[in-house]
Amino acid sequence: MQMKSRKLRRNSIDQTHFLQGNEACAEGAVAAGCRFYAAYPITPATEIAEHLARRLPPLGGIVIQMEDEMASMAAVLGASWAGAKAMTATSGPGFSLMQENLGLAFMTETPCVVVDVQRAGPSTGQATKCGQGDIMQARWGSHGDYNTIALLPNSVQEMFDLTIRAFNLAEAYRTPVVVLADEIIAHMTERANIPSLNDIEINNRRKPKPGDELFFGGDDIPPMPAAGEGFNVAVTGSTHDERGFRVTADPIAHTRLVGRLHRKIEQDQKKIAEYEANNAENCDIGVLSYGCTSRAAYEAVERAREDGFAVGHIRLKTMWPFPHWGVRTMAESAKSIVIPEMNLGQALYEVQRAVEGKASVIPLNKIGGDEMITPEEILAKIAEVS
Amino acid sequence: MSSSGFSSRQYLREMRFPFCPGCGDYTIANTFLQAVHELGFQDLKRFVFCSGIGCASWIPSPYFKADSIHTTHGRSIPVALGVKLIRPDLNVVVFGGDGDLVGIGLSHLIHAARRNLDITAIMSNNMIYGMTGAQVAPTTPISTKTTTTPYGSFEQPIDAARVVAAGGANYSARWTTHHTEPLKDAVKTALQTKGFAFIEVVSQCPTAYGRQVGLKTSKDILQWFEKNSVALKDAEGMSGGELEGKIVVGEFAKRSAPGLVQNIQGMLEEARKVAH
Numbered sequence: 231m232q233m234k235s236r237k238l239r240r241n242s243i244d245q246t247h248f249l250q251g252n253e254a255c256a257e258g259a260v261a262a263g264c265r266f267y268a269a270y271p272i273t274p275a276t277e278i279a280e281h282l283a284r285r286l287p288p289l290g291g292i293v294i295q296m297e298d299e300m301a302s303m304a305a306v307l308g309a310s311w312a313g314a315k316a317m318t319a320t321s322g323p324g325f326s327l328m329q330e331n332l333g334l335a336f337m338t339e340t341p342c343v344v345v346d347v348q349r350a351g352p353s354t355g356q357a358t359k360c361g362q363g364d365i366m367q368a369r370w371g372s373h374g375d376y377n378t379i380a381l382l383p384n385s386v387q388e389m390f391d392l393t394i395r396a397f398n399l400a401e402a403y404r405t406p407v408v409v410l411a412d413e414i415i416a417h418m419t420e421r422a423n424i425p426s427l428n429d430i431e432i433n434n435r436r437k438p439k440p441g442d443e444l445f446f447g448g449d450d451i452p453p454m455p456a457a458g459e460g461f462n463v464a465v466t467g468s469t470h471d472e473r474g475f476r477v478t479a480d481p482i483a484h485t486r487l488v489g490r491l492h493r494k495i496e497q498d499q500k501k502i503a504e505y506e507a508n509n510a511e512n513c514d515i516g517v518l519s520y521g522c523t524s525r526a527a528y529e530a531v532e533r534a535r536e537d538g539f540a541v542g543h544i545r546l547k548t549m550w551p552f553p554h555w556g557v558r559t560m561a562e563s564a565k566s567i568v569i570p571e572m573n574l575g576q577a578l579y580e581v582q583r584a585v586e587g588k589a590s591v592i593p594l595n596k597i598g599g600d601e602m603i604t605p606e607e608i609l610a611k612i613a614e615v616s
Numbered sequence: 617m618s619s620s621g622f623s624s625r626q627y628l629r630e631m632r633f634p635f636c637p638g639c640g641d642y643t644i645a646n647t648f649l650q651a652v653h654e655l656g657f658q659d660l661k662r663f664v665f666c667s668g669i670g671c672a673s674w675i676p677s678p679y680f681k682a683d684s685i686h687t688t689h690g691r692s693i694p695v696a697l698g699v700k701l702i703r704p705d706l707n708v709v710v711f712g713g714d715g716d717l718v719g720i721g722l723s724h725l726i727h728a729a730r731r732n733l734d735i736t737a738i739m740s741n742n743m744i745y746g747m748t749g750a751q752v753a754p755t756t757p758i759s760t761k762t763t764t765t766p767y768g769s770f771e772q773p774i775d776a777a778r779v780v781a782a783g784g785a786n787y788s789a790r791w792t793t794h795h796t797e798p799l800k801d802a803v804k805t806a807l808q809t810k811g812f813a814f815i816e817v818v819s820q821c822p823t824a825y826g827r828q829v830g831l832k833t834s835k836d837i838l839q840w841f842e843k844n845s846v847a848l849k850d851a852e853g854m855s856g857g858e859l860e861g862k863i864v865v866g867e868f869a870k871r872s873a874p875g876l877v878q879n880i881q882g883m884l885e886e887a888r889k890v891a892h
Binding site for chain 1: 664690691697699700706886
């Protein structure tokens with residue numbers, strides 16, 4: 231343990247480590263340039279705070295434990311407007327409390343990263359057990375017409391890679407990005423490669439030029455000044471014009487602002503949404519999986535093929551924007567699509583929307599936190615619907 | 617330093633404030649800017665203003681020619697914390713009403729005092745929810761008829777300046793909009809204080825509060841402030857009964873404990889040593 235953290239502190243990069251998912255997430259944040267982390271302790275996300283509390287201060291970064299998740303999210307926004315890359319991490323109950331300022335981050339176009347390590351809810355639920363019940367909270371948790379980017383890691387390696395990608399997307403689109411992890415991925419320990427920093431692509435927010443005044447319009451993704459740079463930037467969660475001035479009674483201003491905030495993500499959804507497709511265009515049965523559940527799905531799909539079933543598989547790496555075009559393609563050949571989820575059916579609804587009745591959408595749900603969905607259960611469902 | 621040559625316009629955008637005629641927030645804005653002027657700042661480039669929701673949160677946003685972040689209800693202080701910890705060289709100032717800072721945001725205020733967060737927070741306390749139309753606030757005097765307590769309010773109001781002083785802030789003061797000179801001095805002290813500085817300004821809202829209590833003009837309310845204010849040192853010798861309905865004004869905390877920024881800089885130095 232001591233050896234490992236010492237190695238990581240020295241940035242002994244470009245090598246393979248044996249890491250916990252939450253540690254890999256924290257390392258991804260460090261690699262992406264995160265230098266401010268504010269959070270409130272919560273199982274099963276706490277190790278991210280603990281790891282960053284050791285890692286960031288020697289690099290000049292700050293980790294501060296806030297009084298609650300509303301303050302955590304607020305501090306992250308403040309740090310971002312002061313020019314830092316900033317992150318928080320939490321689980322379902324804290325994610326609910328963050329929805330208020332996630333909405334503010336969307337409305338004020340504040341790049342930041344929120345890691346939600348999902349556990350079994352609702353409410354306090356099963357704090358130490360896995361669940362995938364925040365799929366829709368990640369999309370619709372805050373009020374009003376907003377748009378979301380949410381990524382779905384399924385390995386320790388992806389806890390590292392997708393945390394970096396989350397920062398890159400946040401900076402590129404000037405919007406909050408959610409890493410929608412789960413307890414199993416966050417708490418498992420496996421091999422992960424941390425490449426040389428030179429080999430990691432890093433995006434940084436576009437800065438304004440002297441004299442620029444439009445930081446909330448003009449371009450779909452406007453440049454973002456930081457506090458103290460002399461731009462006199464007016465940031466507000468109220469409906470505002472291109473300069474950031476409140477215009478709360480103007481229907482045109484509201485339609486233009488919220489329309490643009492939506493559009494900047496919507497028009498790039500094919501660039502943002504990532505998924506793995508395996509035999510998805512030519513199958514009788516499709517499987518759609520994500521997060522921890524996808525690991526059982528890989529094995530089930532392989533064994534089903536050995537048993538002679540023509541099975542295709544889509545593994546989502548992005549929940550939002552949802553890659554409906556990929557799922558739709560699978561529905562052209564598959565008569566049924568099986569969706570294993572550790573909830574009572576959430577991604578299911580999005581698949582139903584995507585396939586428009588072209589395939590039967592078959593839920594395979596398990597809650598209770600005792601064990602994840604097994605390959606045998608997915609295999610049995612494939613056999614049942616064939 | 618004198619106030620000669622002071623004009624608040626120097627620090628303001630060419631826009632109209634949205635406040636009602638006679639609102640105390642004009643006085644707070646003007647007094648704050650006068651203090652800034654007397655401290656020698658010719659502009660607000662070294663300032664960042666954070667505010668929440670409510671009339672007072674509009675004082676800086678976007679009317680001050682400065683960086684301003686108008687946040688969600690009650691959350692201005694943690695946003696200010698994020699700004700200050702990344703840019704400790706800037707003056708970070710929070711404006712908010714009583715609903716914002718001691719209603720929905722009270723926890724953040726006390727934690728700012730506990731942390732001794734190096735910002736100045738100025739609370740316009742009009743003793744009512746003014747923007748939403750005269751509902752009871754955590755600062756409303758007991759037995760006041762508001763739109764949500766039509767038979768009289770039945771809770772004790774919070775003593776904000778004392779709560780913040782007890783919380784560990786380096787500076788906590790209370791004045792009213794009648795006391796513009798001591799208020800200006802308090803702002804100057806606050807802006808020069810390391811650690812957390814809090815100023816509660818008991819302020820008139822003729823529209824909502826005045827209507828409810830029968831003090832229809834700002835002059836009526838200001839005269840009431842003048843008559844009922846008691847200096848802290850005089851209040852110390854008075855009984856609870858004598859202090860009923862009084863506004864105790866003065867400085868409730870004036871310390872020089874290390875602020876959060878200094879403590880974090882110490883931690884960062886320690887981290888660099890350990891890491892090497």
